[in-house]
Amino acid sequence: MLAYSLRRLLIAIPTILLLIVACFFLMHFAPGGPFTSERPLPPQVLANIEARYGLDQPLWKQLWDYLYNIVVHFDFGPSFKFKDRDVNDIIAQGFPISLTYGSLSFLVATAVGVSLGIAAAIKHNSWIDYFAVGLGIAAQALPNFIMGPILILTFTLWLGWLPGGGWHGGQWQYLVMPVIALATSYMGSIARITRSSMLEVLNSNFIRTARAKGLPTRTVIWRHALKPTLLPVVSYLGPVFVYVLTGSVFVDIYFSTGGLGQAYVGSALSRDYAVLLGVTILYGALTVVVNLLTDLAYAWFDPKIRY
Amino acid sequence: MLGKSQKAAHLAEEITDYTVIQGRSLWQDARMRFVRNKAAMASIFILAMIVLFTIIGPYFAVWSNEEIDWNVMGDVRGMGMPSIETGHYFGVDDLGRDLYSRVIQATTTSLLVGLIGAATALIVGTCYGIAAGYIGGRTDGVMMRFVDILLAIPATLIIILLLVVAGRSFFMLFIALGAVGWLTMARIVRGQTLTLKNREFIEAARAAGVSEFTIMYRHILPNLLGVVIVYASLLVPEMILTESFISFLGLGISEPYTSLGRLIAEGAGTMGYGTLWQLMYPLTFYVAIIITMFFIGDGLRDALDPKDR
Numbered sequence: 001m002l003a004y005s006l007r008r009l010l011i012a013i014p015t016i017l018l019l020i021v022a023c024f025f026l027m028h029f030a031p032g033g034p035f036t037s038e039r040p041l042p043p044q045v046l047a048n049i050e051a052r053y054g055l056d057q058p059l060w061k062q063l064w065d066y067l068y069n070i071v072v073h074f075d076f077g078p079s080f081k082f083k084d085r086d087v088n089d090i091i092a093q094g095f096p097i098s099l100t101y102g103s104l105s106f107l108v109a110t111a112v113g114v115s116l117g118i119a120a121a122i123k124h125n126s127w128i129d130y131f132a133v134g135l136g137i138a139a140q141a142l143p144n145f146i147m148g149p150i151l152i153l154t155f156t157l158w159l160g161w162l163p164g165g166g167w168h169g170g171q172w173q174y175l176v177m178p179v180i181a182l183a184t185s186y187m188g189s190i191a192r193i194t195r196s197s198m199l200e201v202l203n204s205n206f207i208r209t210a211r212a213k214g215l216p217t218r219t220v221i222w223r224h225a226l227k228p229t230l231l232p233v234v235s236y237l238g239p240v241f242v243y244v245l246t247g248s249v250f251v252d253i254y255f256s257t258g259g260l261g262q263a264y265v266g267s268a269l270s271r272d273y274a275v276l277l278g279v280t281i282l283y284g285a286l287t288v289v290v291n292l293l294t295d296l297a298y299a300w301f302d303p304k305i306r307y
Numbered sequence: 308m309l310g311k312s313q314k315a316a317h318l319a320e321e322i323t324d325y326t327v328i329q330g331r332s333l334w335q336d337a338r339m340r341f342v343r344n345k346a347a348m349a350s351i352f353i354l355a356m357i358v359l360f361t362i363i364g365p366y367f368a369v370w371s372n373e374e375i376d377w378n379v380m381g382d383v384r385g386m387g388m389p390s391i392e393t394g395h396y397f398g399v400d401d402l403g404r405d406l407y408s409r410v411i412q413a414t415t416t417s418l419l420v421g422l423i424g425a426a427t428a429l430i431v432g433t434c435y436g437i438a439a440g441y442i443g444g445r446t447d448g449v450m451m452r453f454v455d456i457l458l459a460i461p462a463t464l465i466i467i468l469l470l471v472v473a474g475r476s477f478f479m480l481f482i483a484l485g486a487v488g489w490l491t492m493a494r495i496v497r498g499q500t501l502t503l504k505n506r507e508f509i510e511a512a513r514a515a516g517v518s519e520f521t522i523m524y525r526h527i528l529p530n531l532l533g534v535v536i537v538y539a540s541l542l543v544p545e546m547i548l549t550e551s552f553i554s555f556l557g558l559g560i561s562e563p564y565t566s567l568g569r570l571i572a573e574g575a576g577t578m579g580y581g582t583l584w585q586l587m588y589p590l591t592f593y594v595a596i597i598i599t600m601f602f603i604g605d606g607l608r609d610a611l612d613p614k615d616r
Contacts, residue, residue: 015456026472141597143548145555145568149575149586157579246463246552253556254575265556268471280468284460291459 076278094260117194139188347606350599370405424546427485432492440500
């Protein structure tokens with residue numbers, strides 16, 4: 001187990017480094033930049049600006065400085081667009097917000113999805129099952145950017161119960177719709193995965209044995225069926241994390257939460273490559289770390305896997 | 308006495324009824340299972356109607372997708388609603404452009420994105436996966452490590468990055484979608500190839516002197532096809548979803564071309580003014596396409612991979 005963890009870690013570190021290098025080169029071969037405007041700057045001014053951001057250095061030196069600053073100081077450099085802010089400020093301001101409703105929707109989707117799936121499997125072919133399956137499919141066809149408008153239409157415009165956007169330090173009224181919009185789609189996926197996994201487990205021999213020796217249904221499900229049922233769900237948590245990350249880009253924009261997604265799309269539209277790269281690298285590195293944790297959790301969870 | 312009872316006579320009749328049982332190939336079997344799946348067949352019918360609509364719909368359009376109806380533009384809420392008389396069957400959008408033509412254009416875009424994106428992923432992923440799995444050894448290790456690294460980065464972010472860096476165009480959109488779609492496909496195909504390549508029939512082919520390339524093409528590829536088709540059919544809605552997501556953010560293809568994600572975004576932006584049709588028409592088409600694709604994918608999986616039910 002320890003050897004396996006170390007080996008996975010050894011793969012994760014070069015992955016993150018490679019991600020940084022690849023993104024860096026993508027940025028440098030991009031046509032145009034934040035300083036190309038309709039009114040061209042005098043060459044002397046442009047040279048001064050480039051010297052300020054270190055863009056006059058040879059490419060390898062720039063790459064080295066960029067890597068060094070990220071790895072050693074966790075510093076993504078200055079923003080190209082905002083003179084008085086660097087990328088770290090922007091991340092520090094937006095990321096906690098995205099993290100708050102992201103982890104909330106993660107919890108909601110997992111809890112609701114798993115219980116829905118288990119209920120459907122236990123009451124197989126009953127109205128609960130059909131309801132859960134229908135809900136799961138409908139939820140999957142309603143990704144966050146569809147749910148957002150539908151929720152605003154219903155709860156803000158028609159019923160007038162909830163504010164249509166904003167953050168206000170994360171009061172619950174401002175949290176409800178972002179969390180639901182983000183959670184719905186993969187709540188559906190989790191419910192479907194849990195249901196089919198539970199059905200498979202309930203039909204297996206060791207469950208029949210457990211039933212045959214007279215255990216009450218409750219014990220059979222909680223003690224014997226639950227753990228193997230959750231295995232595929234655990235391995236799905238990595239993709240779920242990616243959904244939450246990319247989905248938060250939409251939620252930040254649509255509900256104006258002030259999260260990192262707003263800065264991300266804003267930088268993409270204004271070609272502020274420093275911010276674009278910083279956020280991409282941060283999200284990529286987080287994904288690598290979460291995938292690593294998922295794999296380790298899986299290895300710990302599944303008695304059959306021994307590395 | 309034994310042969311006299313009615314039941315026994317009936318049984319005897321059944322036993323002596325020699326009808327030749329025709330063998331069925333795996334593909335015929337799969338087709339039968341698919342045809343029997345009502346949800347999948349209904350989905351195919353609905354999807355076919357949508358495709359048909361995008362083909363013959365333009366002949367009934369009064370306005371093109373770029374024209375602005377100046378008469379309606381000032382009062383979209385009062386005069387821009389769906390009506391037969393003005394020729395705006397689905398109403399107009401916020402700028403006075405005909406929504407009927409725009410929905411047709413957007414649906415075509417979304418369907419094309421799904422198909423071409425999935426096809427690119429299918430071809431690249433299959434070739435890569437077969438090569439990695441069949442060659443094996445260190446080559447396989449290096450090739451799959453590369454895929455693992457790329458898979459570690461959120462796909463949507465890569466697409467956005469590519470579109471920003473290389474400019475927004477149809478061509479770039481397909482490239483970007485294909486560039487991230489093939490990774491999982493390559494992984495699946497490689498896994499299947501690994502289990503296939505040590506089987507007896509491959510060994511037999513090699514003993515008979517068949518060249519390595521022919522073995523891959525003739526013997527491994529056909530045996531992969533089921534898995535590949537199932538995964539590709541699930542990839543199509545995923546591609547459409549991703550493209551719509553990016554278009555919704557305004558980072559997808561640019562005007563006058565549009566896609567369903569963009570139309571939904573525009574409709575969502577103006578729904579506060581009471582012009583709900585701007586949201587509902589694209590939304591209906593979008594949800595119909597995604598749900599039917601899901602059902603078709605599920606049907607294909609049940610048909611081609613029966614053990615997975």
